[in-house]
Amino acid sequence: MTHTTVRIAMNGVTGRMGHRQHLVRSVLALRDQGGLELADGTRIRPEPVLVGRSAHKLRALADRHGVEHWSCDLDSVLGDDTIDVYFDAQITAAREEAVGKAIAAGKHLYVEKPTASGLAGALKLARLAQEAGVKNGVVQDKLFLPGLRKLRRLVESGFFGRLLSVRGEFGYWVFEGDTQPAQRPSWNYRAEDGGGIAADMFPHWEYLLHELFGPVRSVQAHLTTHIPRRWDESGAPYDATADDAAYGIFELAGGIVAQINSSWAVRVHRDELVEFQVDGTEGSAVAGLRHCRIQHRAGTPKPVWNPDVPASEPFRAQWQDVPDNADFDNGFKVQWELFLRHVVRDEPWRWDLAAGARGVQLAELARRSSSEGRRLDVPEAIR
Structure with a gap:
C-alpha cells in the first residue's frame, strides 16, 4: 500500500x-x-x-x-x-x-x-x-452538515418547485462574562480586533445562499450592539465595540428573498442553534445542523386565522422528517x-480564496448598508 x-x-x-x-x-x-x-x-x-x-x-x-x-x-x-x-x-x-x-x-x-x-x-x-x-x-463547513446536505438534496431534486423565500435564525445568549464566563472569546466583541457577528457569520450566509439557492444580488442590513459592556477572560470589564446582532434581507438571483437574523443576544426557542425555513410553490423545508423536515404541497393543511379560539392544530406534527439515507461524518x-x-x-x-472574498464582501456591504440605512447592490465582479 x-x-x-x-x-x-x-x-x-x-x-x-x-x-x-x-x-x-x-x-x-x-x-x-x-x-x-x-x-x-x-x-x-x-x-x-x-x-x-x-x-x-x-x-x-x-x-x-x-x-x-x-x-x-x-x-x-x-x-x-x-x-x-x-x-x-x-x-x-x-x-x-x-x-x-x-x-x-x-x-x-x-x-x-x-x-x-x-x-x-x-x-x-x-x-x-x-x-x-x-x-x-x-x-465552508456548514455546506457539509447533515441537515444542510439533506436540504441540498431537496433543492437538487426539484422538491420545492419555484423557490420563493429563505428564512434563517441563528444565535444564542453569550454571557457577558461577569456572573458567568462567556462562551466566546472577548475579541469577538471588539471591532479593533476584527470582531463582530456580521464579519463572523455573513461569510457563512453568503456561501450557503450562493451554493444552495443562488448568488446574492442585494443586501439590506441592520447591525447593532445590544450588549455594550462585557468582561474578558481575566474578568476585566471592557466596552463592546463590535456588533453582536445583525439582521439581513438578501435578494438572490431569480427573485428569491432571504431573511437571516444573527444574534449573540438571543435566547433559543427552536430545535437547533441555526435553522432555515425554505418555501417554494410545491413544498417547504426546515433544516438545522442535523435535522431536516418537509411539508409537501399535497400534504399542506389549510389553517384558518381565528384569534378568538386557542390554536388546535399540531403544526409541528404536520411535518415529515427527511431520512439520513447516508452516514454523515463531521x-x-x-x-x-x-x-x-x-x-x-x-x-x-x-x-477557494475568491469564494472566501465573496463572504468578506457581503459582510462589508452589510456594514455599509447598516450605517447608510439603505439597500446595496452586490457588484458583479466576484459573484
Whole structure:
C-alpha cells in the first residue's frame, strides 16, 4: 500500500474552533484512522505541525495528542521545505499577514473565514495565491452538515418547485462574562480586533445562499450592539465595540428573498442553534445542523386565522422528517478530506480564496448598508 504524507502547519489550533474541529475532529481523526484512503488504495496521511504564540499551550497540546512537532516561529516553519500546507485559524486581524507569508513561501493554503478584515485584503490574497500557483481553500463547513446536505438534496431534486423565500435564525445568549464566563472569546466583541457577528457569520450566509439557492444580488442590513459592556477572560470589564446582532434581507438571483437574523443576544426557542425555513410553490423545508423536515404541497393543511379560539392544530406534527439515507461524518472533516484530495490528486475544488472574498464582501456591504440605512447592490465582479 502506498502512503503519501502531507505535513500541515496548523496555526491557531489553541483556540476553541481550531482545536476541537480542525485539529482533533479532522486532522488527528484522519491520522488516527490510518489516513484517507483513495480509490487505488493509496492513503493520504496528514501530519500536523502546531504553530502559535504560546509555547506552554502548544507543548501541552502536542503532548496530549501525540503530535511530534510544534513551533512559535512561523517564519521558520514556512521556510521548511517539508511543509506542504499552511492552515490558519487565528483571530481575523492576524490572518491576512500570515496567509500572505505562506503564499510567498509557496505553501498550499487552507484557511478559516473571514479570510481578511476587509474586501481589499481578501481579494489581494486570492490574487497572490493565483499568481503563485498554490492550491487554496476556505473553510465552508456548514455546506457539509447533515441537515444542510439533506436540504441540498431537496433543492437538487426539484422538491420545492419555484423557490420563493429563505428564512434563517441563528444565535444564542453569550454571557457577558461577569456572573458567568462567556462562551466566546472577548475579541469577538471588539471591532479593533476584527470582531463582530456580521464579519463572523455573513461569510457563512453568503456561501450557503450562493451554493444552495443562488448568488446574492442585494443586501439590506441592520447591525447593532445590544450588549455594550462585557468582561474578558481575566474578568476585566471592557466596552463592546463590535456588533453582536445583525439582521439581513438578501435578494438572490431569480427573485428569491432571504431573511437571516444573527444574534449573540438571543435566547433559543427552536430545535437547533441555526435553522432555515425554505418555501417554494410545491413544498417547504426546515433544516438545522442535523435535522431536516418537509411539508409537501399535497400534504399542506389549510389553517384558518381565528384569534378568538386557542390554536388546535399540531403544526409541528404536520411535518415529515427527511431520512439520513447516508452516514454523515463531521462536516469539518469531510471538507478537509476533499481539500487533501485536491492537494494530492488535483481533484475538483471550488471553495477557494475568491469564494472566501465573496463572504468578506457581503459582510462589508452589510456594514455599509447598516450605517447608510439603505439597500446595496452586490457588484458583479466576484459573484
